[in-house]
Amino acid sequence: MISVAGNQRLKLAGKILASAVVTAVCIYYALHGVDRAKVMAELGAVPAAGVLLYLATLAVTHLFRSWRWEYLLRPLGVSIPLRRLLPISSVGFMAILALPMRLGEFVRPYYVAREGHVRMSAALGTVAVERIIDGLLISILFFGSYLASAHSGFSRELRLAAWLSLGGFVGLTTFLGLALVRTDQTINLFLRVSLLQRLAPTRAARLSDKIRSMISGFRVLGDLRNLGLFLGQTATYWACNGIGMWILARAMGLPISVGAAFATMAFTGVVLTLPNAPGLVGQFHAGIKMALGAYLPLAMVNSKGLAYAIVLHGLQTVWYVTAGAISLLFLSGARKTSLRDAVRASNQAAETPDVEPAA
16 A cells, blocks of 8 residues: 555656656757757847847736736635735746746645635635636637648647647636536546546545535636636736747847747647646747747758747746745745745645645
8 A cells, every 4th residue: 555655756756757758858859950050159149139128028927927816816705915916926937937747836826825815725726727728828829820820831740739739728628617517517527537436436536525625716717807807917918928929039030920929939838738847948949949840941940949949948937036036035034935845835735725734
């Protein structure tokens, strides 16, 4: 019989292995055929004005990415001022970036639950809604770009990704809706389809309780006003992100349209839903490179394109790590909580989401 701690270690080991495999494949693809001399030359010629303009759009993107969560928490009776929500979100974004397999995803709900605003399970539910709606939006953007291209520039892999991502996130969105109106039936259907009831009945029962608790966080879907505000800010967040990517691309000499920049953003977002490495190394670059291949000559993709991916990834990494590190000082106060402590505590709280997190 494997203990709970042993089971958690096995799950973590499996996640790390999956992350390592995906990362290795992505790094190989990102570096394959690259003209290293030209990439280095492009990196040395990055215009400062383009970087500053991109950072300005990144600041707006960060603001709306953080602020929109308020409208998912409101239907749960939670009201957190932006001056508090911004540092909580910033630390959470840093944790997501720094850790593999999005293990930092629990940090934001942990801080909210720790302060007594809401139960951990409900906070986790709001994050699940956020992730699914984000996934659906970028999948629709990517699929729309695929249709608008008349399929001409899209490789077989891109076409397959367009269909799979759209189908997957439409299915998850359907689950959200059904979970609200037919909670027990939806959970039972999921357990039957996953075969957990037959293969691991004890684990299935625990998972059923977790899902039922988390569904309370889906309450925003029935609150049209706050849902509308969340969707509006989500659209603003992704629009700023796409425009910023286009500005930086043009500054670095990549002749792509705004639509191509949004398609690149969307496809990279889809790639990042796969098991990821710390810092998104490899996956981010492979996603950018593969998407740009639908719009630019291969030689340009393997020089300017990869340089663009490196600069874009580097700027985002520095931004989110810096914002998160500064915000962690404000959140820790006298307790001086480290990111490692916050991640460990948040993952423990996620395992038992109806138990109040330790202060």
